[in-house]
Amino acid sequence: MSDWGDRDDRDNRGGRGHWGPWGPWDTIPELVRWSAERYADTEAVVEGRARITYAELGARVERAAAACLASGTRRGDRVAVWAPNSLDWIVSALGAVTAGAALVPLNTRFKGTEAADVLRRSGARLLFVTGTFLGTSYVASLRRAAGEGQPEAPAGGGGRGGPLPGLPELEQVVVLSEDAPPDFRTWKDFLAGGEGMSAAEVLARSGQLDGGDVSDIIYTSGTTGRPKGAVITHTQTLRAYEIWADLAGLRATDRYLIINPFFHTFGYKAGVIACLMRGATMIPQPVFNVETALANIAAERVSVLPGPPTLHQSLLDHPSRNAHDLSALRLVVTGAAVVPLRLVERLRGELGVDTVLTAYGLSEASGIVTMCRRGDDPSVIASTSGRAIPGTEVRLVDASGTPVPTGTPGEVLVRGFNVMRGYYEDAAATAEAVSPDGWLGTGDVGVLDELGNLRITDRIKDMFIVGGFNAYPAEIEQLLGLHPDVREVAVIGVPDPRLGEVAKAYVVRRPGSPLTADDLIAWSRREMANYKVPRLVEFVQELPRNASGKVVKGDLRRRE
Structure with a gap:
């Protein structure tokens, strides 16, 4: 066990006259309201020309929470956010948590299929998604992965149904921009939907929460390659x-x-x-x-x-x-x-x-x-x-x-x-x-x-770090294995002067395949987040294996 360490900044925090073990709040909604009062006139968020105070941030979060309630969000529902760092991310996420939901943040490097998988497995009922980021339409990507061509949800499947047939639990998608497809909602329209909810109703909902309620579920891929939500x-x-x-x-x-x-x-x-x-x-x-x-x-x-x-x-x-x-x-x-x-x-x-x-x-x-x-x-x-x-x-x-x-x-x-x-x-x-x-x-x-x-x-888990992002070989191998010309594959991390480490894939092609390294890398860029994409591909006749048939990655690392 270790002790508290330095306590010299306690006087900078203010409070309500008493402190619990870690502050005058038991839940994140209580923290948001406390900070809105305690630091009311202090700048909370600066985003370009937008500058809002803590009081204004608190009001925006309350408005977003009201809209979540009006849209049917229940205590314990999972609400996802798939967007880059922004004021809207902060407001939508904290609004959902204030409405009693568990936050499910989605990696902005995900492709549509990866995002849809986490949405499906978490049972998210509401999604806040950015419009276009780094030249990619997240809405279009998601619609391709879980919309067109997907089977309709079976009756009694557990969800009331929404705009994406492949995600029957996902009832609403809110686009954090001024434009949205007809079956999605804009951020402005979503917020307007909560205008009929009173502040007392929002307070009553967040007041139902206690410290033991789930605040968030962070999906992190393990060595099995299957995303798991902590x-x-x-x-x-x-x-x-x-x-x-x-x-x-x-x-x-x-x-x-x-x-x-x-x-x-x-x-x-x-x-x-x-x-x-x-x-x-x-x-x-x-x-x-x-x-x-x-x-x-x-x-x-x-x-x-x-x-x-x-x-x-x-x-x-x-x-x-x-x-x-x-x-x-x-x-x-x-x-x-x-x-x-x-x-x-x-x-x-x-x-x-x-x-x-x-x-x-x-x-x-x-x-x-x-x-x-x-x-x-x-x-x-x-x-x-x-x-x-x-x-x-x-x-x-x-x-x-x-x-x-x-x-x-x-x-x-x-x-x-x-x-x-x-x-x-x-x-x-x-x-x-x-x-x-x-x-x-x-x-x-x-x-x-x-x-x-x-x-x-x-x-132990073979994870390596690509420019600050955790990359898991088993997950990358699972994705590469979906390519029709890949028979077997093993991935390791190798040094890179700019990113620290990058993925290298050792691939056994299917007989007669003309697949090239450039072909596979280009395919990977379409199918997985950029940090997972192998920068190097080496084709081999077979992968080194031990007596039990397991790939011996130590042999591959020694080649490097």
Whole structure:
């Protein structure tokens, strides 16, 4: 167990005269209302020319919640958001949660088939979707995957039916723009539908919630390649990110550039939720672009910038960096298996960043397991992911489940309030991931030092990270296996100077197939999120296998 750590920012938060274990709120709707009162005149969100205060944000969330109620949203319903970082994402997501729903964020890199799969498996009844993003019509993509050509939902199938035959549980799709197909609704029309709902009705619905209700279901693909939804409650979310904000030292005067995508636990919770707790100003950036980030940091006097090491390296190395005033930056939080000491030193020395911290987490543990503390030596920050957060335990075990000595590699296990309730409607996967006495197996290999600092050294689950996005070989293999000319395939991560790691596919073609590497890569770009697409394809006569028939990926890695 670890203790609270630094508490010097308590006076910055205000309150109602008393504090529970992690704040004067038990649910996210209570947090939204509290922040609207406590920080009423403080800028809450800056998006281009739009600047809204916390009071205005609270009013918008209440209006969105009223529209959700009017549309039939019930306590415990799943409501999905498939959109980039934006004010509309924040309002629609918090509105749905205020109406009693469990939020299901969808990865903006998903193709239509991938999004439809998560919508189907979560049983989402309402979807908020962006119109066009990065040149892609998400509406058209979804309609192709779950609309035209799909069989009609059978009678009595559990849902009342909606605009997409392939998704019978999905009753409504709201497009976050001014235009929408006839069978979908525009954001403006959706909000107008809630005008008949009173504030008392919204308050009554959110008042039915308690800390044990589900706040969100984050779908994360495991080594089986099948997406699984980590179920997290209001209490877990609030407690975890009160701790995160406290350890990071987030302040009411901070201006936070949120580049980490909201569909990730960290982007949403260490971003939106933590800012609501402290009254910091949110500046959402839909996609990482170095020039845009530099311009935002300078123009908005950004003081907080979490992100993967590659993001900060890109800022430091950009040729026009010195043309921008970055002097307001004071807090950087990053994390990866390896964070170069030189990066920490450059952030502090060249940019004058007072606090650089590293952390480690996964969706199944509310997004946070360990974190460095302010005042830690730069070598600790660069070489480890810090110590277990308060209220949790971390231990390392060997293949038999026996704890290993300090300094010895082992699988990272975590136990505490942050461990998910389970995978949504997947008892078998839950039982495999979480032991009867509450230990979550992360699948990561790490080493603990004598002070309890964790260093991640490997990934049992073969996961690799592409430009900050977790990529899972089994999932990519499953998708590549759908190509008619692919007989067998194995995927590994290989080093890449720009993205850190990328996928390489070893492919056994069907006899007589003329399939080329370029053909398969082009097909992959149409069928899967870009970060999953193999950058390299090597055709082989057969895959290396052991006596039991399992592919020996160690042999493939040794080739590299």
